[in-house]
Amino acid sequence: MLAPGMLGALYFEGVNVTEFLERYGDQCEDANLKEGEKLKRLLRYCSIAIGQYVKAMAEWKRGVWEILENVLMEEFKDQDSFQQMNSRSFLEALKSKKRTSEDDVRQFIRQFTAISTVLVNKKELEEYTRGIWFLNGLLEDVRGKVIRRGKVTMNKPETVKFSEMAKTATEIYTSNKSIREFADSKVKQDGLSELVDRLGEASVPPRPENILAALVVASRVRLSKEVMDNLSNMFKAIALSARATAEADMMGGAMAGGGRAARFNPPSGGNQAAAYPAGLAGRINAAELPRGGQAGWYLQQMPAAAVNAAMAARSKPIYCFYYLESGHFRRECDDFRGDEGRGFAYERPDGLLYYGRRGDGGASVPWQRGERGRDTVRQVWGGASAAAEPPKQVSGMPRQDARPAAAPRKVPRAPSANVSSMSVVDLESSDVEEGDSDGFVIVAGVQGRQTDRAEEKWQNPKRVLRERAKREAKMAVLKLPRAGEWRKPQGEGAETADEESTEALKKLGPRVTRKVEKYLDVLKRDADPMELLDKVFDNELKSITGREVIVYSDLLQKLLFKNMVPFTKVELPASEE
Known part of the structure; x- marks a missing residue:
């Protein structure tokens, strides 16, 4: 315990x-x-x-x-x-409650039996009333079946037997529940039929043309080695065809965008395993292969089925937009490789061409459709040929291949609109830090797009902030005003005034501030005692009381009592008795 x-x-x-x-x-x-x-x-x-x-x-x-x-x-x-539940009133309310076919009749039978048994033992409920109330609490169809099976007669109390009626009602409820389970919806029946099929009760012979379905249904059949080899070869052919199609598209590039496809590097190195099994070159149609440096690799590595599927999927021709010539891509063009080696232009991973060497952060190379990219690049560098070296300085531009350290640290970005001509920007400005080399940078107009800012060279943050503070100090207004403030731009040295605050001051008039008067100043200014007392009693003097004025001011005492007759000491003669 x-x-x-x-x-x-x-x-x-x-x-x-x-x-x-x-x-x-x-x-x-x-x-x-x-x-x-x-x-x-x-x-x-x-x-x-x-x-x-x-x-x-x-x-x-x-x-x-x-x-x-x-x-x-x-x-x-x-x-x-x-005690509240085991009462006659509770049992009467229980049997009078309306029920539907969805209610649990079994729960009503258990609850009615427990409560009525307690009441019968306490002799608060008769056996006949117990049976009649039980029939009233049942559903109408169940009540009729119980009366017919038990041959219950209301006028004969001996036929009203609660125990037999409760047993009969339980059997009827169980049978009705079984009938409802067999009459479920079609969805449940379909689910049961699928379960039966999975358990093997409905064996259906597989069709011979569907090998995969036959393997799933007849899972107990032993497969021969030849069947397994055929299946393995089928899956390999499917995988190789899909991969060959994807790689052929990568080699083809973007036919309408100037060759902007991602760079394709086949696994032909010594440390790389071959992507496809060798020994199948004799079954390849060489006329359908791409022309260029990678055709031989495809002849040695790709199966004929994979190559045919890849070439059938890719119907676009091979074209070089740098030289406007078919038969090779821009990355395989000798002119582009030569210009890239001389520092005229280079290609970024996004497929676009940019001036200068890789890492200099130059502007992108623009040209209209139908024009050679090579001509646009060489026009900037003074028309140098592919075999000739670029001049030391073309249109004010330093020679980048000979002086890599003289490349500008800040390169202007391409504008957001098309520009037909090029402009030259002097690097000697307030935006350029001290110590930069003198020179010019060509700014070309291209279609607006975000450029990669990661190629700008690193700069000292302290120096950048110091130069920025100097530039902002020369401005008429702050470069970054606080939120909610707006100031009208003014020239250097101009004075500004807040119009709203000025008008408000004009309406209010001059501001006058008064200090709290001291009582000594009041005494010096007001000599009349009566006026002074009136101000004290009217509370016109701040931070002082009338008692303090009278007690601590000799001058006030004199003023208060100046008109009074002074007291004199008089000795009265003693009375004579």
């Missing part, structure tokens, strides 16, 4: 007294407590208020447990769910 206050110990606060007394009695019986000890310990398992009330009861002082138990049951019955 758990001690009072422990976790799981009984504790009575006035609710469900029946359950509390039954559990308390069982624990006392298990602990072999006598009746006197049982009554004494009861107070410890109750709240303070209930314990004091029980201790004051005459039944507790008498020391009889059964009498005290009955009194407590009667005292706390209003908060006892067990």
Whole structure:
């Protein structure tokens, strides 16, 4: 028996007294407590208020447990769910409740049986009334079946037998439930049929033309080595065809965009394994292969089925937009390779061409459709041929291949609109840091697109901030004003005035501030004692009281009593008796 206050110990606060007394009695019986000890310990398992009330009861002082138990049951019955449920009124409400076919009739039978049994034992309910109320609580179709099977007659009480009617109603409910399970929806029936098929109850011979379906259905058939090899070769051919199609598209490039496809590097190195099995070059149609440096690699590595599938999927011709010539791509063009080696132009991973060497961050190379990219690049560099070296300086541009350190650290970005001509920008400006080399940079107009800023060279952050502060100090207004502020741009040295604040000051007039007057200043200014007293009593003087003025000011005392007759000391003669 758990001690009072422990976790799981009984504790009575006035609710469900029946359950509390039954559990308390069982624990006392298990602990072999006598009746006197049982009554004494009861107070410890109750709240303070209930314990004091029980201790004051005459039944507790008498020391009889059964009498005290009955009194407590009667005292706390209003908060006892067990007694409330096991009442005649509750049973009547239970049988009068309307039910549908979806309700659980089995639960009603169990609940009605338990409550009615308690009432019959207490002789609060007759057997005939118990049976009639049970029939009233059943569904109409179930009630009719129970009456017909049990041959119940209302005028004959001996035919109304509750136990037999409850058993009959349970059997009817079980049979109706079984019928509903067999009459479920079509979705459930389809699911059951699929389950039956998976369990093998409906064996269907597989069709010979569908090998994969035959393998799934007839999973118990042993496959020969030849069948497994054929399946393996089929899957390999499918995978190789898909990969060859993708790589052929990569080699083809973007036919309408100037060759902007991603760079394609076949695994032809010494440390790389071949992507396709060798020894199949004799079955390849060489006329369908791409022309260029990679055709031989395809002849040695790709199977004929994969090559034919790849070339059938790619119908675009091979074309070089740098030289406007078919038969090779821009990356395979000798002119482009020569210009790239001389530092005229280079290609980024995005497929676009840019002036200068890789890493200089030059502007992109523009040209219209139908024009050679080579002509546009060489026109900037003074018309140098492919075999000739670029001049030392063309149109003010330093020679980049000979002086790589003289390349500008800041390169202007391409504008967002098309520009037909090129402009030259002097690097000697306030935006260029000290120590940069003199020179010019060509700015070309191209179609607006975001450029890669990662190729700009690193600059010292402290130096950048210092130069930015110098430039902003020369501006008329702040470069980055706070949110909500707007200032009209003015020239250097111009004075600005806030119009709104000026108008507001004009309306309000001049601002006059007054200090709190001291009482000595008031005394010096006002000599009339009566006026001074009026101001004191009217509270016109701040931070001072009338008592302080009179007590601590000799001048005020003189002013207050200047018109009074001075007191004189007079000695009265003594009376003679």
